[in-house]
Amino acid sequence: MLEIRELRKRYADKVALDGVAFAVRPGEMFGFVGANGAGKTTTMRIVMGVLRPDAGEVAWQGRPLGAADRRRFGYMPEERGLYQKMRVGEQVEYFGRLHGLSQPKARRATDELLERLSLTERRADAVEALSLGNQQRVQLAVALVHDPEVLVLDEPFSGLDPIAVDALAGVLQERCRGGVPVIFSSHQLELVERLCDAVGIVSAGRMVASGTVEELRAAESSTLRVVVRDAQPGWADGLPGRLTVNGDRHVLLVEAGEDQEILHRAIKAGHVEHFGVEHPTLTEIFKEAVA
Amino acid sequence: MNSLLLVARREISTQLRTKAFVIGLIVTVVIMAGLAFAPKLMGGPDSYTLGTVNSQQLPLKAAAPDIEFEWRSFPDAAAAKKALLDGDLDAVLVDGTKVQTDGEIETELGVLLQSVNREARLGAAGVNIPPLAMESVGADTRYQEARAGIATVLVILLFMLVIGQAMMVAMGVVEEKGSRIVEILFASLRPWQLLGGKIVGLGVIGVINLVVTLAAGLIAAFASGLAMDFPPGMPMIVTWVLVWFILGYAFYATLAASLASLVSRQEEVGNTLTPMTMLIMVTYLVGFFAANQPTGTLAQIISIIPPFSSIVMPVRLAAADVPLWEVSLAAVLMVAAVLGMLSVGAKVYERAVLRTGAKVKLGDVLRAK
Numbered sequence: 001m002l003e004i005r006e007l008r009k010r011y012a013d014k015v016a017l018d019g020v021a022f023a024v025r026p027g028e029m030f031g032f033v034g035a036n037g038a039g040k041t042t043t044m045r046i047v048m049g050v051l052r053p054d055a056g057e058v059a060w061q062g063r064p065l066g067a068a069d070r071r072r073f074g075y076m077p078e079e080r081g082l083y084q085k086m087r088v089g090e091q092v093e094y095f096g097r098l099h100g101l102s103q104p105k106a107r108r109a110t111d112e113l114l115e116r117l118s119l120t121e122r123r124a125d126a127v128e129a130l131s132l133g134n135q136q137r138v139q140l141a142v143a144l145v146h147d148p149e150v151l152v153l154d155e156p157f158s159g160l161d162p163i164a165v166d167a168l169a170g171v172l173q174e175r176c177r178g179g180v181p182v183i184f185s186s187h188q189l190e191l192v193e194r195l196c197d198a199v200g201i202v203s204a205g206r207m208v209a210s211g212t213v214e215e216l217r218a219a220e221s222s223t224l225r226v227v228v229r230d231a232q233p234g235w236a237d238g239l240p241g242r243l244t245v246n247g248d249r250h251v252l253l254v255e256a257g258e259d260q261e262i263l264h265r266a267i268k269a270g271h272v273e274h275f276g277v278e279h280p281t282l283t284e285i286f287k288e289a290v291a
Numbered sequence: 292m293n294s295l296l297l298v299a300r301r302e303i304s305t306q307l308r309t310k311a312f313v314i315g316l317i318v319t320v321v322i323m324a325g326l327a328f329a330p331k332l333m334g335g336p337d338s339y340t341l342g343t344v345n346s347q348q349l350p351l352k353a354a355a356p357d358i359e360f361e362w363r364s365f366p367d368a369a370a371a372k373k374a375l376l377d378g379d380l381d382a383v384l385v386d387g388t389k390v391q392t393d394g395e396i397e398t399e400l401g402v403l404l405q406s407v408n409r410e411a412r413l414g415a416a417g418v419n420i421p422p423l424a425m426e427s428v429g430a431d432t433r434y435q436e437a438r439a440g441i442a443t444v445l446v447i448l449l450f451m452l453v454i455g456q457a458m459m460v461a462m463g464v465v466e467e468k469g470s471r472i473v474e475i476l477f478a479s480l481r482p483w484q485l486l487g488g489k490i491v492g493l494g495v496i497g498v499i500n501l502v503v504t505l506a507a508g509l510i511a512a513f514a515s516g517l518a519m520d521f522p523p524g525m526p527m528i529v530t531w532v533l534v535w536f537i538l539g540y541a542f543y544a545t546l547a548a549s550l551a552s553l554v555s556r557q558e559e560v561g562n563t564l565t566p567m568t569m570l571i572m573v574t575y576l577v578g579f580f581a582a583n584q585p586t587g588t589l590a591q592i593i594s595i596i597p598p599f600s601s602i603v604m605p606v607r608l609a610a611a612d613v614p615l616w617e618v619s620l621a622a623v624l625m626v627a628a629v630l631g632m633l634s635v636g637a638k639v640y641e642r643a644v645l646r647t648g649a650k651v652k653l654g655d656v657l658r659a660k
Contacts, residue, residue, distance in 0.1 A: 045474070048474070048477075048478050049477065049478065050474050050477060050478075050645055051645070067481070070478050070479075071478065071479050073478060075474070075475055075478045076475075077471050077474040077475060079470075079471040079474075080470075080471070081467075081470045081471035081472035081473070081474060081475055082470065082472065083466075083470075083472065084470070085305070086301075086305065094297070094301055095475070095479070097297050098294055098297055098298075098476065098479040098480055099479045100479075142475065143475075
């Protein structure tokens with residue numbers, strides 16, 4: 001388990017992290033969300049040892065994280081970094097070797113990854129000759145080549161088209177199922193909602209919410225939405241919530257709770273077109289949390 | 292250590308593949324070959340064209356075997372004078388008693404004509420004077436000119452290579468800093484491994500460059516016959532040049548890397564390297580001076596003080612004989628300077644290379660705990 005314990009970091013003029021804490025279990029995909037400047041990148045850079053926290057620590061398998069552990073991590077920084085003039089295959093292989101793989105192993109891992117990321121044909125091209133989307137795939141390959149124990153990815157999906165997003169998501173889910181804890185930050189909340197087992201929301205250097213998407217939802221109230229066609233006027237009198245009449249459709253939005261009573265009244269009133277509890281989306285939870 | 296070697300290997304294979312490296316190498320080889328053949332093409336041994344009017348040719352060749360003499364005889368003084376004024380002749384011997392020239396006669400030719408004439412007349416009169424035996428009781432100065440020439444070429448060569456390779460190190464550091472590759476790299480290796488690997492890798496490239504250039508120069512010198520003038524002990528000089536190049540390069544490359552780690556963009560490299568460029572320019576100028584005045588006190592002192600010694604000492608070694616204690620002292624001091632620079636430079640690099648954005652102040656980095 002990767003534990004981020006009460007990280008604090010201060011720059012000259014501002015507090016970047018003010019006690020950020022969360023844990024990511026093996027096989028868990030953790031979505032890290034927050035507004036720009038909230039502290040996501042700083043947290044990830046501390047995890048990767050790029051920055052040193054003023055206080056707090058990062059632990060892996062119960063012990064403080066060291067350089068030897070980080071060598072088995074995979075990292076994709078926010079600002080992409082690749083040798084522009086180096087060939088794709090050589091680059092991925094080089095990073096594999098730096099992470100301690102033998103030459104044949106690095107070669108094999110590179111072959112597999114490039115195949116998986118549809119880059120085999122670009123193997124001998126210089127990185128600078130690739131489209132941004134493909135460069136991002138190379139960046140991911142660099143993070144994955146040594147079969148890392150933990151993945152830390154800062155905005156891995158930014159700037160990708162939907163197909164590339166799916167390809168990348170597929171690779172991450174595969175690694176995750178293999179027992180690797182994955183942390184990634186993103187502004188694409190629907191994507192985070194779809195992919196992640198757990199979500200952490202950070203705002204102004206503090207964790208304002210964290211847990212599984214279900215847990216976060218449970219903390220928010222859900223809305224019952226009832227649509228009745230050709231209803232008798234006044235059918236909802238005395239019921240809580242807000243009724244709007246839209247032509248021949250009556251829409252009642254009410255905090256979920258006494259739903260059976262409402263269903264009963266609605267059936268008597270007319271033709272029930274829709275009756276269901278609507279969970280808040282992650283976007284709504286996020287807006288609520290950082291407000 | 293393994294990571295350091297991986298980094299070094301990447302630097303080497305990247306550089307070897309660039310056009311700039313290959314072209315640069317070809318250009319230096321051509322220049323070295325040109326230098327080796329230049330004396331032959333341009334100067335060569337002196338030659339004189341002499342005329343005779345009603346005179347015998349003098350045995351000048353016997354007295355001055357290095358000089359070529361061409362003799363032409365003229366029927367009368369008027370024809371000879373015309374040839375002289377047309378510039379076809381250097382001098383005319385008239386009636387065996389008079390030498391005519393256009394303007395004042397070249398001293399060497401004049402002395403030669405006088406003494407050979409005197410000797411010929413005395414010989415004819417039966418007086419034989421044994422030639423003076425010449426010997427030097429001072430330092431062997433036979434090779435002085437050649438040594439000064441070699442030393443001058445070395446100054447330029449060492450200067451270009453040290454500054455060129457140090458520049459490559461600086462650009463590599465900024466490339467990695469600016470593109471944030473360092474962030475990924477530092478997850479798998481320590482800063483000193485990245486820095487060390489880069490310096491070692493580009494140093495190997497520098498040594499390859501130097502060895503190829505020296506080899507080209509020596510081979511061309513042997514081919515052109517210039518090597519006949521070379522002093523004994525050339526292998527020793529070449530060995531010292533390599534040793535001093537490595538020391539000088541290690542010093543300046545580390546300095547370049549630490550200065551470069553302060554900035555994030557290639558455009559800022561020239562500016563941030565100014566202190567290094569100044570230092571190396573001073574070294575270069577003093578080196579030039581030492582090539583011509585290798586025994587002067589200034590050359591002697593500067594050739595012991597690091598980092599100037601890195602260029603000035605090998606130049607002095609090539610230009611003159613240097614006492615062993617001076618070389619040893621200079622080497623010990625330079626090694627100490629390199630170690631000091633490595634320890635400070637690595638610290639600056641480690642602290643500054645992750646701080647992207649505006650230029651990092653050197654003072655801040657050194658003060659930080």
